[in-house]
Amino acid sequence: MAEVLLGVSGGIAAYKAVDVLRMLQRDGHDVSVIMTRNATRFVGPETFSALSGRPVGLGQFTDPGTAGYDHLDFARRADVAVVCPATANTLARLAHGLADGLLSTSLVAFDGPVVVAPAMNTRMWEHPATVANVATLEARGVVVVPPASGLLADGEVGMGRLASPADVCAAVERVVRHGGEMQGREILITAGGTREPIDAVRYVGNSSSGKMAWAIVDAARDRGARVTVVAANVDLPRRPDVTYRDAGTAEALHRVCLDEFPGCDALVMTAAVADYRPVRAETGKIDKSAASSLQIDLERTTDILSDLAAARADQVMVGFAAEAGAAGLQRARDKRTRKGVDIVVHNDISAPGIGFGSDDNAITIIGPGDAEVFFERRSKRACAEAILDALMSQVTARTG
Numbered sequence: 001m002a003e004v005l006l007g008v009s010g011g012i013a014a015y016k017a018v019d020v021l022r023m024l025q026r027d028g029h030d031v032s033v034i035m036t037r038n039a040t041r042f043v044g045p046e047t048f049s050a051l052s053g054r055p056v057g058l059g060q061f062t063d064p065g066t067a068g069y070d071h072l073d074f075a076r077r078a079d080v081a082v083v084c085p086a087t088a089n090t091l092a093r094l095a096h097g098l099a100d101g102l103l104s105t106s107l108v109a110f111d112g113p114v115v116v117a118p119a120m121n122t123r124m125w126e127h128p129a130t131v132a133n134v135a136t137l138e139a140r141g142v143v144v145v146p147p148a149s150g151l152l153a154d155g156e157v158g159m160g161r162l163a164s165p166a167d168v169c170a171a172v173e174r175v176v177r178h179g180g181e182m183q184g185r186e187i188l189i190t191a192g193g194t195r196e197p198i199d200a201v202r203y204v205g206n207s208s209s210g211k212m213a214w215a216i217v218d219a220a221r222d223r224g225a226r227v228t229v230v231a232a233n234v235d236l237p238r239r240p241d242v243t244y245r246d247a248g249t250a251e252a253l254h255r256v257c258l259d260e261f262p263g264c265d266a267l268v269m270t271a272a273v274a275d276y277r278p279v280r281a282e283t284g285k286i287d288k289s290a291a292s293s294l295q296i297d298l299e300r301t302t303d304i305l306s307d308l309a310a311a312r313a314d315q316v317m318v319g320f321a322a323e324a325g326a327a328g329l330q331r332a333r334d335k336r337t338r339k340g341v342d343i344v345v346h347n348d349i350s351a352p353g354i355g356f357g358s359d360d361n362a363i364t365i366i367g368p369g370d371a372e373v374f375f376e377r378r379s380k381r382a383c384a385e386a387i388l389d390a391l392m393s394q395v396t397a398r399t400g
């Protein structure tokens with residue numbers, strides 16, 4: 001259970017911070033609230049003081065009887081700070097270290113983990129200044145709970161709605177439970193699906209989107225890990241605080257992994273790597289009028305996981321097994337032994353609504369050791385947390 005500092009800045013979504021306060025308390029946390037002056041135009045401070053059972057911080061130089069604590073008291077007391085909603089103005093202040101009000105000053109005085117939940121009009125969210133400020137905050141390790149798309153208070157439809165109070169509280173919960181747990185650890189994560197050229201424009205590929213790997217990247221960053229991603233054809237937004245190396249084919253992915261693997265503490269091999277590639281790629285575009293059928297000779301690619309496992313120092317290794325049907329689970333178990341990795345994450349690709357391209361997954365985490373846990377359908381982010389829990393149990397078992 002944690003001491004949470006809830007900062008409420010002045011947007012119409014401020015009323016949703018009341019729900020966030022209630023949910024944090026329901027999760028067992030104690031909450032102190034600081035409101036910016038503009039926030040009090042949307043919700044009365046009495047609401048927050050009555051519900052939190054504590055005086056609300058309103059300003060550095062208001063009636064000392066009202067504030068009760070100064071910025072240092074707020075900062076010293078908190079285990080985690082969450083700003084909800086975070087306006088464009090408050091994000092800018094936090095990004096640049098401005099300290100001209102009780103909330104901004106307390107945040108500058110606070111050296112613990114910070115979660116921000118932005119909410120604003122789409123144009124403000126997409127303004128280059130806001131984009132740069134969010135990037136600065138993420139690079140500093142601030143957890144940004146991205147806004148959702150939908151009907152905004154001004155009647156426009158677009159990106160900028162405050163994330164749901166449940167999502168904001170889930171982010172706080174993750175920080176409370178895991179924040180800093182992977183500080184100093186280097187994690188290598190492969191993502192997407194390789195494409196093996198047939199000719200200058202065609203390829204043998206698969207439909208991996210990279211979403212599962214991207215969720216693992218977010219989860220690992222939120223736990224404080226340094227993350228390098230080897231991306232095979234992933235068309236998803238990239239974080240400023242992660243190193244990305246692109247590798248489109250199995251061969252290129254193998255090469256980059258060989259380069260990065262020695263320096264990492266753990267490898268999560270999420271990428272769907274082609275098992276076969278055309279023996280020879282034609283230089284131009286194959287002319288379809290030349291013949292009524294086409295034969296392409298395929299050869300096996302190197303199994304990157306097995307290759308790296310054979311040469312590993314003490315890296316923890318996680319592989320994936322996308323398998324169809326009931327027999328797939330046994331194949332995934334066998335794969336863990338055959339490839340010599342610590343953990344295999346199995347998902348049943350014949351089940352509808354999960355896996356490739358979707359936002360949800362249902363997985364069985366096989367290993368470390370005899371452990372085998374099934375996680376029924378949930379978000380890929382929730383699956384990522386479970387995978388990192390298993391991975392970290394092995395990292396700490398090895399290195400303490």
Ligand code: C5P
Nearest residue numbers: 269270271273301302303304305319320
């Ligand atoms: O043997 P299979 O392709 O089912 O194994 C899947 C796991 O092995 C995944 O983690 C995938 O990234 C990895 N793999 C690999 N090299 C290959 C093929 C798959 O490392 N050539």
